[in-house]
Amino acid sequence: MVQTPMSIEELEKMAAVIRCDIISMICTAGAGHPGGALSAADIVTALYFRVMRINPQNPTWSDRDRFILSKGHACPVWYAALAEKGYFDKSHLKTLRRINSLLQGHPDMNKTPGIDMTAGSLGHGLSAGLGMALSGKLRKKDYHVYVIIGDGESQEGSIWEAAMAGAKWKLDNLTAVLDRNHLQNDDCVDDLMPIEPIADKWCAFGWNVVEIDGHNMEAIVEALEAAKLHKGSPTIIIAHTIKGKGVSFMENVCEWHGKAPCQEEADNAIDEIRRFSSE
Amino acid sequence: MSNNHTSSYHYIRPEIITMLNSDDLFNRAEMAPTRASFAQTLLEMGERNPDVVVLDADVSKSIGTNQFAAKFPERSFNFGIAEQNMMAAAAGMATTGLIPFACTYAVFASMRALDMVRNSIHYPCLNVKIAASHSGITPGPDGVTHQGQEDLSIMRAIANSTIIAPADSTTTKLAVWATVEYDGPVYLSLTRDPVPTIFTDDYPFEIGKAITVRDGNDVTIVANRDLVVQALIAADQLSNKGLDVRVIDCHTLKPIDEEIILNAAQETGAIVTAENNVYFGGLGSAVAEVLVENHPIPMKRIGVRDTYAESGPYLDLLKKYGLSSEHIVKAVEEVVERKL
Numbered sequence: 001m002v003q004t005p006m007s008i009e010e011l012e013k014m015a016a017v018i019r020c021d022i023i024s025m026i027c028t029a030g031a032g033h034p035g036g037a038l039s040a041a042d043i044v045t046a047l048y049f050r051v052m053r054i055n056p057q058n059p060t061w062s063d064r065d066r067f068i069l070s071k072g073h074a075c076p077v078w079y080a081a082l083a084e085k086g087y088f089d090k091s092h093l094k095t096l097r098r099i100n101s102l103l104q105g106h107p108d109m110n111k112t113p114g115i116d117m118t119a120g121s122l123g124h125g126l127s128a129g130l131g132m133a134l135s136g137k138l139r140k141k142d143y144h145v146y147v148i149i150g151d152g153e154s155q156e157g158s159i160w161e162a163a164m165a166g167a168k169w170k171l172d173n174l175t176a177v178l179d180r181n182h183l184q185n186d187d188c189v190d191d192l193m194p195i196e197p198i199a200d201k202w203c204a205f206g207w208n209v210v211e212i213d214g215h216n217m218e219a220i221v222e223a224l225e226a227a228k229l230h231k232g233s234p235t236i237i238i239a240h241t242i243k244g245k246g247v248s249f250m251e252n253v254c255e256w257h258g259k260a261p262c263q264e265e266a267d268n269a270i271d272e273i274r275r276f277s278s279e
Numbered sequence: 280m281s282n283n284h285t286s287s288y289h290y291i292r293p294e295i296i297t298m299l300n301s302d303d304l305f306n307r308a309e310m311a312p313t314r315a316s317f318a319q320t321l322l323e324m325g326e327r328n329p330d331v332v333v334l335d336a337d338v339s340k341s342i343g344t345n346q347f348a349a350k351f352p353e354r355s356f357n358f359g360i361a362e363q364n365m366m367a368a369a370a371g372m373a374t375t376g377l378i379p380f381a382c383t384y385a386v387f388a389s390m391r392a393l394d395m396v397r398n399s400i401h402y403p404c405l406n407v408k409i410a411a412s413h414s415g416i417t418p419g420p421d422g423v424t425h426q427g428q429e430d431l432s433i434m435r436a437i438a439n440s441t442i443i444a445p446a447d448s449t450t451t452k453l454a455v456w457a458t459v460e461y462d463g464p465v466y467l468s469l470t471r472d473p474v475p476t477i478f479t480d481d482y483p484f485e486i487g488k489a490i491t492v493r494d495g496n497d498v499t500i501v502a503n504r505d506l507v508v509q510a511l512i513a514a515d516q517l518s519n520k521g522l523d524v525r526v527i528d529c530h531t532l533k534p535i536d537e538e539i540i541l542n543a544a545q546e547t548g549a550i551v552t553a554e555n556n557v558y559f560g561g562l563g564s565a566v567a568e569v570l571v572e573n574h575p576i577p578m579k580r581i582g583v584r585d586t587y588a589e590s591g592p593y594l595d596l597l598k599k600y601g602l603s604s605e606h607i608v609k610a611v612e613e614v615v616e617r618k619l
Contacts, residue, residue: 062376108402109374109403110403110404116374117370117374117403118398118399118403123363124370124394124395124398127364127365127367127368127370128368128370128371128374128399129371130364130368130371131367131368131369131371131372131373131374131375131379132371133371134356135372135376135377136375138332138353138377157363158361158367158395161364162367162368164359164361165364165368169356
């Protein structure tokens with residue numbers, strides 16, 4: 001089933017819907033990670049509603065593009081996108097983190113339709129995506145693999161093992177997106193364990209490096225489409241983002257990494273997202 | 280006086296049976312490290328099954344998987360010294376229907392990369408085969424950092440794991456075949472040091488089905504991997520002392536074959552386990568768990584005590600760290616004393 005790709009304006013509206021879903025599902029669950037879900041919302045929206053070749057009616061289609069949210073704690077953004085895309089009924093969003101739910105606290109590929117790889121322990125997803133990309137090359141499949149990694153996650157050594165390997169095997173069917181939101185659980189990334197100069201690092205590891213504003217939908221779509229066409233090396237899109245983006249009291253506040261909003265905070269947040277979206 | 284004629288062996292090569300009472304079985308028998316049989320069998324699998332791919336981490340020359348790389352370069356991936364990346368990449372490959380064999384040493388497979396092995400392979404139950412050479416204190420001369428003496432215990436604690444520790448080249452070959460047929464993660468434990476090829480080609484290998492390789496009614500030794508031959512030597516010595524010892528090759532550590540253990544418990548009344556692995560969490564624990572909940576009987580465990588070994592020749596290490604046939608003989612005599 002082919003769905004018409006969304007326009008930039010439609011994507012921006014969908015990103016707002018997904019942000020509202022994130023807030024209400026984490027509020028209902030009473031626990032979760034809103035900050036990093038909101039920072040990745042525009043990128044995930046662009047992937048699911050414009051860039052990726054997927055079929056929600058056939059989530060295990062062997063020729064589909066793959067997506068891995070390596071920073072698995074941000075999974076409310078993934079669940080919201082999958083639900084809005086039709087992989088499962090939106091009513092499941094209310095069950096996040098509950099017993100018997102499809103929607104685990106961190107992504108489980110065997111429980112949730114559309115989840116291409118289990119994630120949660122950091123520093124796994126880029127390697128798993130690399131394995132999918134190697135398999136695509138071996139079997140001459142033309143699917144593309146997208147992996148979102150975090151900037152805090154980039155402190156994991158295994159990220160750099162995967163970086164070396166991606167360049168060695170010239171995996172131009174693999175695109176990483178770095179959600180560069182500058183905050184991790186304990187503190188600012190740049191204070192806790194600096195990762196800069198991050199673009200130079202990826203360059204030195206042999207990747208095609210692109211830097212964008214991770215909240216500019218046009219730039220996101222353009223970078224993702226260009227990455228698909230790039231040949232000879234994997235691409236990393238360094239997406240400069242704001243943790244908690246769209247909810248002013250969450251933006252750039254470390255505490256919202258892993259805290260659920262109460263009902264009043266959630267109502268205010270959703271009001272603000274909707275107001276901004278309709279402007 | 281030997282009373283071998285009264286005991287019956289199953290699937291043991293005839294020449295091995297004649298050597299069990301000689302001091303130099305390890306000099307006279309056909310010897311091979313099980314990693315070599317693994318690597319050889321992978322070549323056959325490569326021919327037969329285009330989905331089989333091999334992942335290495337800079338020890339392909341040691342394990343012998345460089346032969347697969349030479350024959351099937353497009354299906355061979357050397358990740359360098361990066362076991363974590365190799366394991367998670369294997370998981371990614373398995374999601375697409377490939378059958379990856381991720382090959383490294385036991386210490387690295389079960390500890391360096393354990394987070395990937397647990398969260399990216401076993402939790403989603405992906406069809407990754409982990410080939411772990413240098414299990415137990417078999418890489419004798421390499422010393423402690425390369426001796427995987429706890430990998431079997433660690434892997435047994437991981438849900439969805441299937442663990443196979445074959446005793447020789449024959450059963451290693453059969454285990455590789457069974458592993459490819461099986462859908463799900465398998466941990467295959469291999470030796471660095473040469474061990475005698477003790478089994479015949481008609482060995483009926485099935486994952487989860489242990490095999491009685493020597494009949495006996497007084498006491499049972501349940502052994503795996505390289506201590507199966509030590510158990511057979513011990514049983515032969517004990518027969519000279521009038522004890523009729525059953526020996527079970529428990530090649531699959533998980534799932535453990537409860538039926539064969541309970542039958543042995545009921546029929547022989549005492550059990551000794553023998554493993555080249557720490558004596559907690561592995562075969563001894565698995566057998567004890569079966570017995571204590573169903574049919575408690577006197578039992579003793581042979582295994583590496585709460586210690587690290589050292590560099591040294593394989594057989595010398597077995598003797599010094601309590602894993603040789605002499606130790607098994609002593610344990611059997613003690614356990615028989617305690618029989619009700």
